[in-house]
Amino acid sequence: MAELDTSGGGKKGKKVRSKKANTKVDLTAMVDLAFLLITFFMLTTSLSKPIAMDIAKPDKDDKSQEKNELRASETMTILLGKNNKVAWYMGEAGKSTPNVEGFSDIRKSILDNKKKVSETTGGRQIIMVIKPTSGATYKNFVDIMDELAITKITTAPAIDDENITDAEKDFMKGAGIL
Numbered sequence: 182m183a184e185l186d187t188s189g190g191g192k193k194g195k196k197v198r199s200k201k202a203n204t205k206v207d208l209t210a211m212v213d214l215a216f217l218l219i220t221f222f223m224l225t226t227s228l229s230k231p232i233a234m235d236i237a238k239p240d241k242d243d244k245s246q247e248k249n250e251l252r253a254s255e256t257m258t259i260l261l262g263k264n265n266k267v268a269w270y271m272g273e274a275g276k277s278t279p280n281v282e283g284f285s286d287i288r289k290s291i292l293d294n295k296k297k298v299s300e301t302t303g304g305r306q307i308i309m310v311i312k313p314t315s316g317a318t319y320k321n322f323v324d325i326m327d328e329l330a331i332t333k334i335t336t337a338p339a340i341d342d343e344n345i346t347d348a349e350k351d352f353m354k355g356a357g358i359l
Contacts, residue, residue, distance in 0.1 A: 258310040308339070314358075
């Protein structure tokens, strides 16, 4: 900005520039405020806690004769195959015809079977047995566990990846998902 020099000294007509002072901003207060805010939000928020689902897996070292017998009418077995396909059946392997579905359809089947078991047994819960095969991926396993959580299956699902029967293997080979 130009100012008019009204003092008598100096050359006529020449503009005099004022000296600009270097501005210095003290950021100490702002840094203190930032750290106060950070510590406030760190101390007042709660971190999300991991949610774990209970599963039942057969004990390899258990030699006792005491085993839990499952009622075939209350048991739904889900076989995880390749290409994001699942095969499921109610009851015993070899006596029931498995159905092959994708993950988009399995929720309806779980809910229907849960309702049938509850109605026929007087309110008992359905028992889920999950059998991942060599063609299944970890994502498939997580997806089926999510489906069980969404459908509110309260009994812990039994995970059995070692005892896949020959009848189950034959069906899955025939369906092209093993």
